[in-house]
Amino acid sequence: MPLRLKAVFLDARTGKISATHDWPTDSRMARIVSVHDGKLVTLAKNELTLYSPDLAPIKSITLPAASFGWSARPSPSGKNILLSSADFREGPWIWVETDSLKIISSWEDSPTGLLSISDKNIATSTCWWGRECKSWNVNGNGGAACVETGSKCASRIQIRELPTKWKTIADGEEYQHPQFVNDEIIFLPGKNSGKLIGIDGKVILDEPKTDRSWGCSDTGVVPAANGRRFVIPNCLWKGAIASVDIGSHPVLKQIFVYDIGSRIQSKALDVKGPKIQNDMQFAISADGTKLAILNNEFVLVFNLP
Numbered sequence: 001m002p003l004r005l006k007a008v009f010l011d012a013r014t015g016k017i018s019a020t021h022d023w024p025t026d027s028r029m030a031r032i033v034s035v036h037d038g039k040l041v042t043l044a045k046n047e048l049t050l051y052s053p054d055l056a057p058i059k060s061i062t063l064p065a066a067s068f069g070w071s072a073r074p075s076p077s078g079k080n081i082l083l084s085s086a087d088f089r090e091g092p093w094i095w096v097e098t099d100s101l102k103i104i105s106s107w108e109d110s111p112t113g114l115l116s117i118s119d120k121n122i123a124t125s126t127c128w129w130g131r132e133c134k135s136w137n138v139n140g141n142g143g144a145a146c147v148e149t150g151s152k153c154a155s156r157i158q159i160r161e162l163p164t165k166w167k168t169i170a171d172g173e174e175y176q177h178p179q180f181v182n183d184e185i186i187f188l189p190g191k192n193s194g195k196l197i198g199i200d201g202k203v204i205l206d207e208p209k210t211d212r213s214w215g216c217s218d219t220g221v222v223p224a225a226n227g228r229r230f231v232i233p234n235c236l237w238k239g240a241i242a243s244v245d246i247g248s249h250p251v252l253k254q255i256f257v258y259d260i261g262s263r264i265q266s267k268a269l270d271v272k273g274p275k276i277q278n279d280m281q282f283a284i285s286a287d288g289t290k291l292a293i294l295n296n297e298f299v300l301v302f303n304l305p
Helices: none
Strands: 003-010 017-025 030-036 039-044 047-051 057-062 070-074 080-085 091-097 102-109 115-117 121-125 131-138 144-152 156-161 167-171 185-189 193-198 203-208 229-238 249-260 264-270 280-284 290-295 298-303
Touching: 003 030, 017 039, 030 070, 030 080, 070 115, 080 115, 156 185, 203 264, 229 280
Parallel strands: none
Antiparallel strands: 003 017, 030 039, 039 047, 047 057, 070 080, 080 091, 091 102, 115 121, 121 156, 131 144, 156 167, 185 193, 193 203, 229 249, 249 264, 280 290, 290 298
16 A cells, blocks of 8 residues: 555663554555554554554554544543544544553534543543534534534533433533543633533633633643643744734643642643744653653653753
């Protein structure tokens, strides 16, 4: 096959490439969707494949055909994956265990907002668009737009375990994406503040936004697999010139580090040195001691205090 899914493995201690690997695929929509305990799972079109730590294939399963492909959301620990249709319409949802590629549960559901999972629950927001939708229009890139009824609606934060129905735990905001940082805590980015709430809806921490952002572009929260730390990148948007229709671009300013214990402790770390801007992806080590940033073709690794 002419297409390849290429993986590059780097030693975070030395910064050197320890291995490269590529797998033949018949789809451009191919990626690694979850990693746990050295094993990794790839998704290529409708095919899920589990690989051992030495990159030998262990098991594959074929998902039902999906017109716009599948969205895969791993839990912060990497132990579980939720798969749903990428076109934001009603369809099959499939819960898969990473280490065995076993399908734990499957059902039909209709998304009301962006999703996040822990190893126990699914979280979403209702009325993500701010208005009721009678249908969704899907473009060629797989994006979806709400066809409004004209009626406003109030956003709510909802969670569910696999065998239960959705239940509301808190009020939400328009365009809000609840994100699990571990099995018990959800982060809610807001227009004026960011909140940490428990799965019972009780507010654990409420921080004013001031001049900070809740992530860079679509980054949001970056949780460590051990569940005791997460980070939130803070970007400034610079370079916009309205008179010549030039848009702004993100520049990384700070990394906010949150430690979860008997109480939540946070610290802001200023990012110094060469600018980190435009395309950015973030990953944190399982124990929360290292942060990696992929900036265009460069990987930077930072030791976190």
